[in-house]
Each structure stands twice: as C-alpha cells, then as structure tokens.
Amino acid sequence: MLTRVSRQRRTAIQQLSLFEQPPEALVEAATAPDDSPALAQSLVQVHAEAATIAARLPPGLRLGTSSWSFPGWAGIVYARRQSVKDLAYSGLAEYAQHPLLTTVGIDRSFYAPVPDGDYLRYARQLPPGFLCVTKAPHAVMAQVFMAPGLPEDASGPTVTPNPDFLSVAAFEAMHARPLLTSFQEHAGPVLLEMPPVGPAHRMPLPAFLDRLDSFLAAAPRGLRYAVELRERSYLTPAYAEVLRAHGAAHAYTYWRSMPLPGAQAAVVPVTQAPFALVRLSLKPGRAYEADKARFAPFDKIVEPDPQMRAQVVEITCAAAAAGIPAFVLVNNKAEGSSPRTVQELAALCAVAWERRTAPHAR
Template identity: 35%
Template sequence: MADEVQDSLFPDLPRPPEAPPTVPPEAEAEPPAKKKSRGATVAPAPVDPALVELAAALPPGLRLGTSSWSYPGWANLVWDDDYAETVLSKNGLSALARHPLFRTVSLDRNFYRALTASQYARYAAMVPDDFRFVVKAPSLVTDATVRDESGRGTQVNPVFLNSEIAIQEFVQPALEGLGHRIGALVFQMSPIPAQLLADQPALLARIGEMLESLPGLKPAAPDAVIAVEVRDPQLLCPAFADMLRSVGATFCMGLHAKMPPIEDQLPMLRALWPGPLVCRWNLHRRHGRFGYEDAEKLYGPFDKIVDPDPETREALARVIAGTTGAGQLAYVTVSNNAEGCAPLTIASLARDIAKLPKR
C-alpha cells in the first residue's frame, strides 16, 4: 500500500525532449534610466489582482520564492521603479515579501560568507510573520576543497563537514536571528573530489555525523527542516536516503545541469516519504555543468523569460501538488537562471499548480 501511495504522489514522469537552444531577441537601444540612490526606500510594484487570486488558489502548505532579490530588472514585476542593485540588496527584501506569490526566499549569500545573528534578525524584521527563509549553509563546511577566486580547488578544506563550525557559523546564528521564520536550512554539497566519492559509505557516515550533531530546530522553528542538496548524481542512492532518514533530515531536489532531471530524482523523494519537499531550481539544463556565467550573460537583466522550460515546470508542479495534497510542506525557490526571470517563472509555475486537480 505504501508503494502505491508513493507512486501516486510521485508518478514516473516522461523524459522531456531535447529543446534546441534559443536566442533572445535583441533589446532595443534605449538610454539608461536613472536608478534611485543608495538610501532610497524600495516600494513594491502595484498589486496585480490576478496574482492575488492565483495566490489564493495555491495549497496553503506551499511556499514559493526567489533566490536572492537584488535585481534591478525586476522593476514593475517586484519593484515599483528602477533601483540600483546596492539599494535592492540592502532594502529590497521588504518589498519582495509583499509580492502575492512569494512566501519564502533563498538566502544564497550565506554560502559565500556566513551571516551573523544580527544580520539574520534584520532580514527577519523586514518580512511578515508568516514568511519563511531557505538558507544555504556556508561553503566553509560544505565544500571539500578550498577554492581560489576562479573557483578552482587548490587544497583540502580542513573543516569540511565540521560539526562545530556548522553549528557556530550557521545553525545557531540562524536560530537566534530568524527564529520561527526558518523554513529550510540547506547543506548544498559542492561537487565532491573523486577520492572521497570512491568511499561512499565513509562519506555518507561523515555527512550523517555532522547532521546528527546539529541542535533541533523544532522548538524555535516548528516549520523548519534540514535538507541536503548534492551535485554528484552517484549520491542519489538508497544509502543516502537511509542516512538522511536516520538523522531526521531530508533531500533537497536540485534542478541543475550537474544533476539528472526530476524524474531521476523522484526515487529519493519516494524513499523519504512521507516528508516535506525542498526544491531549488537553479539553472536551465541547456547551459551544462558549468554554465552559470553563460546564463548570467544571456538572461540579464532578468526581466523576461528567455528559455521557457515548460516540461520542468509542469513536472515540478505535479510533485508539488502531490506533496502538499498529502498535507506536507513544500519550499520551492527559483533562480533567474532557470528560465531568465524568476518572478515570471514562479507565476507560470503557480498557474500550472492551480490547474491541477485538488487531492
């Protein structure tokens, strides 16, 4: 019976056809608009009644949101005007949190430099009580190598998967600063060197030991989950699911060119069922394993859909509906690099979800 339930929630999905690369239309030459100064208060775009109606049709356990928010190209989609990136980085979160469809956001900057409890608290003060954060763990504990400015690994990271660092630099400050507004704390493991992947049982044991040492989130943040995202397909295996289950963590489905498509990640969700969905849609598959820079150049200023990916959106919508329809929470964040403009992708995804029959 359990297998039948899992299969109905996470049906095998057809593989999408290979889409030919698309080329964005040339932008008309226009004089650059004058951006508002650093001290400006950021106001939200005028409320779209259609988006308010769409938000009301979504499952209450679903939280959709973007990866970060400092994008001037979102003017008239999220912001009411053209603001400088520095202004949005500092003051844009409160406007983002007033968008009808956005109930979470991914704090990606924490991956590069750990935030303090006071920085988290400032963010918490900028959003409604019901808003939740998805927070990436610092690369200090999730990257097995120390990298130079080009991203090339130069030496072994001596604090890779270090429990004390994970607690002191990540979990404890997040608990102190965000409190009940924590949605998911995500340990996104950078691609792991071959010598560590070769001994998978030892690697999984190390990850499990770190996760097991973390303080419980539920007393302070009842909705919070710990999730692990990987960039090595070899780790999508029963042993990984068993380890996560044993320590009370879950799998973060990463939609990224380094990882297989949704249908090949569904077995991990089935193995951990019942449980929440944590998903980060990071990068369109057309760009390959190392395509972030290409996507940034092609999609900027992130004000329109450039590479529509309806197959991924529709597949993700079905997984979301299956999860929330069974009473589980879902945290789903979307990057501009998924299709070109995260707010527009989220609106399309929301429409796909709303069209599905209610369970």
C-alpha cells in the same frame, strides 16, 4: 601562497560578483527617464493576477526566489527602479508583499556568516510566519578548497582537503547559532548544498554517507535540513536512507550536472521527509555565466522548460496530498526571470491541484 582563509575569501568575492549587474547597466538605469508611475501600475496588475492564483494553490506551498536584489524586477516585484545595494538592504519588505512570493533564499550565508544585525534587519522587513531558506556555509559544505578557476579534476597544491567538511561545531558557530539567536521566527529549511568535487577529489560514497549521517545525527535541533547534491553519483537509495533516518529532506535540484527533479524524486520519494524543497538553479548541461549574460536583466522568461515545470508541479502536489509543506526557490538562470517563473509554476500548480482534488477525481 594563499592561506586557507584568504583562499576562501577570494572565492567568496568571485562568487558574490555573479549576482551583481555590470556597472554600465547601473549607470544607464540612473540616467534613464523616470518611469516609476508606469512601473507602479504594472505592479498593481501583477499583484492582482498573482493574488487570484495564490488563492487556488495547494496548502502548504511556499514559492520564492533564490535572492531578491535585482533592479530588472522593477514593475514585476518592485514599484520603482532601485540599485542592487538598496534592494539588498531594504528590498525584502516590498518583496514580501507579492502574493506569490512567500519564501526567499538567503544565499549570502553560503559565502560568509550573516551578522546578527543583518538578520535582525531582515526580520523587521518580513511579516509574521514568513520563512526563509538559508544556505549552510561553503566553509562547512565543501569537501576540498580549490583555487578559483580550476576545473573540478584539478590536483596539486592548489587543492586542499577541508578539515571542517560537515563539521557540526563549525556549522553551529558560523550558521546555526546566529540563525537561532537572531532569526528564529523566519528560519525555514537550512540548505546543505554540496559543491561539485569531481572524481579526482570526491569522497567515496560510503565515506560520504558516514560523514553525512554523523552530521545530521548531531546537527543542532530546532532547524530543518535539506541536502542538495551536485554529484549525481551520490544520488542513491543508500543516500535516501540516511536522509530518512534523520528526517532530512533532499533538495530536488535543477542543476547543470544533475538529473531533472522528477528523476531525483524517483530515488528519494517526496513523502519520506516532513517537508519538500525544490531549487531551480540552472538547466542541466548549461553554463552559469553564459546564461547569466543571456538572461540579464532578468525581467522576462527567455527559455521556458515545460518538462521541468511539470515535474515541479508533480512534486509539490504530491507533497500537498501527503500534508507535507513544500518550498520552491527559483533562480533567474533557470528560465530567465525567477519571479515570472514563479507565477507560471503557481498557475500550473493551481490547475493541477484543482484537478486532483475535484470531487470526480476522488
């Protein structure tokens, strides 16, 4: 029988594999002709266009991607082809030179604590003032632990309650303390992503809100918190009130089982928190693995979503109008290539902000 620790580790390994390219793709990249000069020239053009857009963005808006170690971004973010391993280790320095990539997600902290040495290495690659969004650990965010591959409504001995669900002590030891010790200068919002549970194991709304209220009341100071729901039944005015009481934000998420960001903003107003966070992960109704295979190697937009883009622009412009900083993180599975989606969103935000602030619009 798997222990709770080994079960968590197995789940983490399976989750981490979602971000890796198949080995054959890496072999092809290693044996391909050297196209570095063309890629470097392409990146020069990308940076020039991005810089023009960046100068017109609403104040306080930070755009970025959910992670950064994708070889398919050569010529878009990176000047040459590199392996997943090399990009994960040292790619942040080049990533942060992109005029529109002014934040990034550190998703790995969801699966296991990030060692102090890794935080220090990231910090050495980043310019002053560059803020990262880190995920609180799954070991604290999951209501239950389930054996890999089980449906959300599964039951039996393979599903066990998590005794550390929203435990402040566990969160502080696994995430807050290392973050504040080794990465404080670059610590942006901490994302409290609540994994989907399903009706068979879902905590009733009042109990969930009580637990969330207690966590936010006692959470370590010096950090900003944003809650990402993946259970739409929790998206209620009562939930919004818990966030408001503690100055926490709602992460307006683009996710398979949640309404679009605009509908979420109708329940949790953008202006009720001291910052805004948007996370574009996966189109509602879609499957993660299927879109990963369809969109790889993530070098172009495959399926643009104008409705989603318009809602993100509205949220970010509303935040800017209220003097609230906003963070937008994009996953490759949103439209096919997160840095290209970032550029499209930035161009739309720039136009919308100019219209909103033009003299005749006042």
